[in-house]
Amino acid sequence: MASESEVRAVQESVAVGRTAVAAPRLSGRRRLESWLFLLPAVLFQLNWGWYPLLAAFAISLTNAQFRGPVQFIGLDSYVRMWDDPLVAQAFKVTAIYAGLSIVLTFLVPIIVAILLMEMPRRAMRWMMILWFLPLSSIASTMLFRYLYNAQYGLFEWVATQVLHLPPQPFLNSSTQVNFWLVFPGLLFFGPGLIYMATLQGIPQSYYEAAEVEGAGFWRKIWTISLPRMRPIISMMLIFALIDSSQSFEQQQIMTGGGPGGASRTVVLYLYDLLQYLRYNDATALGVYLFLVVMALVVIYRVFFTDDPDAPQGRLGKLRSRHGGGES
Amino acid sequence: MGRVTVENLVKRFREKVAVDDVSFEVNDGEFLVLVGPSGCGKTTTLRLLAGLEAATEGEIRFGERVVNRVRPRDRNVAMVFQDYAIFPHMTVYDNVAYGLRSRRTPRALTHRRVMEATRKFRIEHLLWRKPRQLSGGERQRVALSRAMVRDAELYLYDEPLSNLDAQLRHQAREDVLALHEEKRRPSLYVTHDQSEAMALGDRIAVMRDGRLEQIGTGHELYERPRNLFVAFFIGTPSMNLFDVELRLEGERLVASSGAFRLRLPDEMRPVLAGHVGKRLRLGIRPEDLHVPRMAPFPVNQENTLRGVVNVIEPTSAGSTTYLSTLEAEPRDFVATFKVRMPSTYLDKEVPLAVNARNVHLFDPETELSLLHGA
Amino acid sequence: MARVDVEDVVKSYDTADAVTITGRPLRPPALNHVTLSIEDGETVCVVGPSGCGKSTLLKVVAGLETPDSGRVLYDGEDVTGVRPQERGVGMVFQDYALYPSMRGKSNLAYYFQVHRRSDEEAKRRTREVAEIMGVGFDSLLGRIPTSLSGGEQQRVAIGRCIVRDPSLFLMDEPISNLDAKLRESTRVEIKKLLRRFGITTLYVTHDQQEAVFMGDRIAVMRDGRIVQVGTFDELYYDPANLYVARFIGSPPMTILPARVEARRVTVEGQGWDLPDDVADMLPSGEVRVGVRPEGWALDSADGVRIPLRHVERIPTERASFLYGELAGASVAIAAPLDYPETESVQATPDWGRACYFSAEGEDTLRAPGALELF
Incomplete structure (x- = not known):
């Protein structure tokens, strides 16, 4: 009997999909057409996506001289970079920065978006307009550099005159610097808008049903909002991870990697290496970074499914059977 | 509780x-x-x-x-x-x-x-x-x-x-x-x-x-x-509605329209006395239209409605027939029968007997029922 | 006008969510060797x-989907490779699919603009169609679709199809978005139009009553x-298998587990003699007996006692249906409208008019065939 309902479920998904999936089977001519449609995207991807990557990988295996013969030197650069203490420090700084920025610029907007949904529509619209105001990120980064200034910055004034604290070092402290670098990101609410769009797409009847079933505010968020946002949270998390692991402009503009390398991220160090024309070392470092990020993404994809409605995996099935089965 | x-x-x-x-x-x-x-x-x-x-x-x-x-x-x-x-x-x-x-x-x-x-x-x-x-x-x-x-x-x-x-x-x-x-x-x-x-x-x-x-x-x-x-x-198919004029012809109360003249039962006279000469809406349930030979009441010219058969829908217990009246501007109406209407009657003109005891009458202005008012 | 033949069509979806990465389809084909012919001027409901x-079948006939194998013929001519816009079909969808920004009139004229015909012709055709579509259609044409009710939108959509003089009409659940009451009048409207034009029509619906009607x-x-093709009577009295028997008819047929032995049938310990013509055709052993709601004799001496769950009264059909349970199966029995409210009822299936199916699988062992009245 179970198979009957399975068949039915499959039939229904056919039925549901039938408008969206109305792509006709391709005849010879249409097959050619579809390749033509693909061509621009493929060319772009090859030229600006894969070619530099492969070229970088190739360079990392040579001595990368401008003058004189380019020689194949194998993994020499990789070994050199592995032993370089500055590389280890750069990865550590990057990890701290990524961690901070995920907490501050990834988690906070989720919470803010959820809370905002409880506001009247008009208030919400105003907030969204504020966030949508076009701001140049470089310009505002520059602005923050002045705000953080130890002598005449606004932050210093607030700390000493308003809060009556001793003078704060801000960007000059090796322990605080990464926090203050992440801080401006809080004000750029890009991800929040995406969460709000997702939240608005959740059928109102889910919340109404939950309410009738006796769920309170937190329970509604925990059992409906968050699970429904899971795919988008998951995607944004990967973006945030990739993004923050490649952070560069903030550090370059505000600190130049200081104090004492405390904000020198991998990409900033890579940039420094390029300045010294150490192309082979720089590309080797780039490949290391690529591998680390790739590994994180793969681990994430393997352990988390981002479709909340998918049939349960074996793990979930066991868990709920255990949870529900005790009587 | x-x-x-x-x-x-x-x-x-x-x-x-x-x-x-x-x-x-x-x-x-x-x-x-x-x-x-x-x-x-x-x-x-x-x-x-x-x-x-x-x-x-x-x-x-x-x-x-x-x-x-x-x-x-x-x-x-x-x-x-x-x-x-x-x-x-x-x-x-x-x-x-x-x-x-x-x-x-x-x-x-x-x-x-x-x-x-x-x-x-x-x-x-x-x-x-x-x-x-x-x-x-x-x-x-x-x-x-x-x-x-x-x-x-x-x-x-x-x-x-x-x-x-x-x-x-x-x-x-x-x-x-x-x-x-x-x-x-x-x-x-x-x-x-x-x-x-x-x-x-x-x-x-x-x-x-x-x-x-x-x-x-x-x-x-x-x-x-x-x-x-x-x-x-209430009711599928819906009640058939006709515009009629209520007349008193001697002792007989008659609802007449371009398509038919229907004699109403004498019991209705006291209730309808005040409406004689007015235009009213007459309602006939589809099941109150009968094949004359099978009608459970005597059939004569004064309770017969003629129509052309447009569509015959078979139902489990009989058939539902969609007809239109024989006026210049035909009106659609429906009749349900306990027998299966053969499709040979499509487009044919047929007489139907109306069970006048079960008709409804409404004031066209207020839409209130005259027979079953509050 | 056209006759349509669908010959042995197979269609699988090979889109991203329907195949594995190696190209193996996850689902059975949407159409699995389908053959169907529609005579000129005929309406066939799927x-x-x-x-x-x-719906896939409808799209294949329209040319919106290309079959993996098999052919589609219009008037004997293979159109499998012909683009939909060159096939001369008119489609009516569940969601009306009117151009929302255009008034009704422009919706009708759009076809002529696209095909660069003269305004003169567009106007003339629109006028003709408005005449045919009947009362009030003209007033719909001046309004924008969003201001029309569902039924009105569907009338405009149908008008838009008729304007282009299609050789074939394809309708995909055209009235299922409407209110029950509106559905009732709209389906009569559509049926009358189809009869008037005599256009070959393929009509898709999930509602068997609508299919029977249209x-x-x-x-x-x-x-x-396709499990079976036929008129209502053929499907009702001669179902090809248990599935069709259960699908056609409302309330659905009661399916009782029974045992046949020595020309007797036994249900839950109670036995009856089978009529000779039935007994001759049945092997001994377990069977399933299908009984239509009207196929029961109520309050019969040899009846089986059936506990009732509830009684549904349908005054328009002058019938009530008694719902109960027998031998683990849901039972629906037709009774007179004024049948008293009881806890249980004594009833005997009309063994001569029942359908018999094998206990395993769905094969029909014996069906009663069309009713002979005379």
Whole structure:
């Protein structure tokens, strides 16, 4: 009997999909057409996506001289970079920065978006307009550099005159610097808008049903909002991870990697290496970074499914059977 | 506990009045169906009872308790939604148990309730599936199970069958009744389908444009509709309506139109005395039109209506025939027969005998019934 | 005008969510060797549950989908490779698909603009169609679609099809978005138009009653196959298998487990003699007996006692249906409208008019065939 309902479920998904999936089977001519449609995207991807990557990988295996013969030197650069203490420090700084920025610029907007949904529509619209105001990120980064200034910055004034604290070092402290670098990101609410769009797409009847079933505010968020946002949270998390692991402009503009390398991220160090024309070392470092990020993404994809409605995996099935089965 | 009372309920959305001074009560254990065309305010009424909308005016009482200002979660109602509103990211088990867990019911009790309900609705083998893997009928039964595990003071149904394939509806109706049978609490069911209302409701309330037109048993609404709207709305196929003029020809009361002259029974004379000479609307139920040879009353020129057969629809017990009158501007009308009308009669002209005892007459201005007025 | 033949069509979806990464289809084909012919001027209804492939069939006939194998012929001419816009078909969809920004009139004229015909011709055709479409159609044409009700939109949509003088009409659940009451009048409207124009029509629906009403013939589909094609009487009295028997007829046929032995049939311990013509055709052993609601003798001396769940009264059909349970199966029995409310009823199936199916599988062992009245 179970198979009957399975068949039915499959039939229904056919039925549901039938408008969206109305792509006709391709005849010879249409097959050619579809390749033509693909061509621009493929060319772009090859030229600006894969070619530099492969070229970088190739360079990392040579001595990368401008003058004189380019020689194949194998993994020499990789070994050199592995032993370089500055590389280890750069990865550590990057990890701290990524961690901070995920907490501050990834988690906070989720919470803010959820809370905002409880506001009247008009208030919400105003907030969204504020966030949508076009701001140049470089310009505002520059602005923050002045705000953080130890002598005449606004932050210093607030700390000493308003809060009556001793003078704060801000960007000059090796322990605080990464926090203050992440801080401006809080004000750029890009991800929040995406969460709000997702939240608005959740059928109102889910919340109404939950309410009738006796769920309170937190329970509604925990059992409906968050699970429904899971795919988008998951995607944004990967973006945030990739993004923050490649952070560069903030550090370059505000600190130049200081104090004492405390904000020198991998990409900033890579940039420094390029300045010294150490192309082979720089590309080797780039490949290391690529591998680390790739590994994180793969681990994430393997352990988390981002479709909340998918049939349960074996793990979930066991868990709920255990949870529900005790009587 | 006990009955649910609605008094002078009004709901306005800005300038639009969705529910206009509605009063009714649902007795303990009663199954009341709210029926009306889309946009008549029936769903809004239901949502007001659930607490999902706030009443502009009027009072809602559960037993003696006024619940106007009580939040939905504290009203203790159970509701089956039109789109079922089962959570796609939760298993069937979690969906059914949701309400009990929200109210911190002991685990063992929750488990027992869920198992009982899902067994009753034949989904106990699907407990660990997610809704996406279920068919429409199964999803609907999950929604019913979710209501079943609760001990609510009021059960609400918002067109729960309208998303189902026609073939599944019969079984689904039985399931809804099974749920009601088990709980025996006040239940309010909203639908736009009068046949569903007739099949399910202990009593039926007909709504139009935010107003309650009439409330009563299916039989009452059918036999004694208070106005034209209820008369037309209740019953499939609908009542046939004709514009007639009421005349007194000697002792005989006659309703005449371009298509026919119908003699009305003498008993109607006292009631209709004041309307002689006026234009009225005459209503004839499809089953009150008979094949003359099979009519259970004498047939003559004064109760015969002629028409051309347009469409013949076979039904399980006979046929429904769609005809039009023989006027310059033909009017469509319908007759249902207990015999199968052969398709050879298509496009033919046939005489039909009218059972004049069962006709309805309405004032065209006020639309009120002249024979079954309040 | 056209005759349409669908010959041995197979259609699988090979889109991203329907195949594995190696190209293996995850689902059975949407159409699995379907053959169907529609005579010139005939209306064929394709009916089946959601996901049975009926909409895919319609799209293949329209040319919106290309079959994997098999052919589609219009008047004997192979059109399998012809683009939909060159096939001269008119389609009416469930969601009306009117151009929302255009008034009704422009919706009708759009075809002529696209095909660079003269304004003169567009106007003339629109006027002709408005005449044919009947009363009030003209006033619909001046309004924009969003201001029209569902039924009115569907009339405009149909008008838009007729304007282009199609050789074939394709309708995909055109009235299932409408209110029950509106559905009733709209389907009569459509049926009358179809009869007036005599256009070959393929009509898809999930509602067997609608199919019975609209179709000259009905094709029952399941899982991508056509199970049976025929008139209502053929499907009703001569079902090809248990599936069709259960699908056609409302309320559905009761299916009782029974045992046949020595020309006697036994249901739950109670035995009856079988009529000779039935007994001759049945092997001994377990069978399933299908009994139509009207195929029971009530209050018979040799009847079996059936506990009832509830009684549904349908005044328009002058009938009530008694719902109960026998031998674990749901039972629906037709009774007179004024049948008293009881706990249980004594009834005997009319063994001569019942359908017999094998206990395993769905094969028909014996069907009663069309009713002989004289």
